[in-house]
Amino acid sequence: MTGRLTGKVAIVTGAAHGIGGAIADRLAADGAKVLVADIEETAANSRADQIKTAGGEAMGLKVDVRARGDTEAMVTRAVTEWGRLDILVSNAGITDRQPFLEMDDDLWHRVMATNLYGVFTGGQAAARQMVAQGDGGRIVQVASNSGIFGGRGRAAYGASKAGIVNLTQTMAIELAEHGILVNAVAPGATRTRVTGGEFPPDTVMARMPLRRFGEPAEIAAVAAFLASDECSFTTGHVFCADGGFTVAGVMEG
Numbered sequence: 324m325t326g327r328l329t330g331k332v333a334i335v336t337g338a339a340h341g342i343g344g345a346i347a348d349r350l351a352a353d354g355a356k357v358l359v360a361d362i363e364e365t366a367a368n369s370r371a372d373q374i375k376t377a378g379g380e381a382m383g384l385k386v387d388v389r390a391r392g393d394t395e396a397m398v399t400r401a402v403t404e405w406g407r408l409d410i411l412v413s414n415a416g417i418t419d420r421q422p423f424l425e426m427d428d429d430l431w432h433r434v435m436a437t438n439l440y441g442v443f444t445g446g447q448a449a450a451r452q453m454v455a456q457g458d459g460g461r462i463v464q465v466a467s468n469s470g471i472f473g474g475r476g477r478a479a480y481g482a483s484k485a486g487i488v489n490l491t492q493t494m495a496i497e498l499a500e501h502g503i504l505v506n507a508v509a510p511g512a513t514r515t516r517v518t519g520g521e522f523p524p525d526t527v528m529a530r531m532p533l534r535r536f537g538e539p540a541e542i543a544a545v546a547a548f549l550a551s552d553e554c555s556f557t558t559g560h561v562f563c564a565d566g567g568f569t570v571a572g573v574m575e576g
């Protein structure tokens with residue numbers, strides 16, 4: 324689309340579907356070579372094939388972000404294939420919910436391992452590679468409105484996303500001296516396979532000025548900027564792509 328990522332090598336986790344898929348498409352359209360990393364191997368490969376059909380460069384890889392060995396291997400694979408790594412987008416996530424009083428350890432650990440531990444190990448492996456290369460890089464992590472406000476049923480999910488917000492700040496501080504900029508995008512209600520209906524639920528619509536679902540490509544546009552060299556003086560921040568949800572106060576009268 325812009326060519327601003329020409330020559331860059333990127334990894335996007337959870338890139339087979341939804342928001343991650345749109346981010347992979349967008350980074351490739353902007354000129355990056357994209358490793359499509361996902362626990363669903365067939366879907367990852369078919370996303371990579373679609374990108375290639377559209378004229379981009381991509382490769383699929385089965386990665387379970389809950390396993391450190393997998394996140395380290397995905398960095399190794401990108402470097403083996405394309406010689407370097409410039410961009411990591413840590414997007415893979417699950418949205419499992421349960422009321423706080425009933426929440427079991429299995430759900431807590433599953434959500435934390437996917438949504439937070441995977442961001443830690445993937446970010447660490449990518450940053451170590453970028454530090455070794457010596458010319459900086461960009462890390463973009465996908466948080467959520469639920470990491471900024473509390474929300475019913477979201478004890479684990481919200482805590483995992485709030486963890487991403489703070490991890491983004493700490494990584495930004497520690498990696499700045501290496502020219503690695505770390506930011507997050509926090510989507511609001513976005514139309515993917517995990518959401519249903521034509522519009523977000525009334526409880527969300529009641530405090531959303533734009534009053535509609537975001538589309539994955541709209542989240543991808545923000546991520547693509549944060550992944551680019553045009554994002555040069557911004558690090559440690561969280562960009563809410565949420566139709567205004569997190570800033571809404573009185574909506575009527």
Ligand SMILES: NC(=O)c1ccc[n+]([C@@H]2O[C@H](COP(=O)([O-])OP(=O)(O)OC[C@H]3O[C@@H](n4cnc5c(N)ncnc54)[C@H](O)[C@@H]3O)[C@@H](O)[C@H]2O)c1
Nearest residue numbers: 337339340341342362387388414415416467510512513515
């Ligand atoms: N859709 C929304 O409204 C919304 C809102 C806020 C934040 N988010 C966040 O956006 C991200 C993408 O969500 P989505 O709505 O596109 O969901 P999705 O289910 O369509 O996509 C998630 C992707 O992650 C992959 N994945 C799941 N577990 C994995 C693992 N262990 N290792 C590797 N890949 C794994 C899935 O296979 C899938 O391709 C998530 O982090 C989610 O929390 C989504």
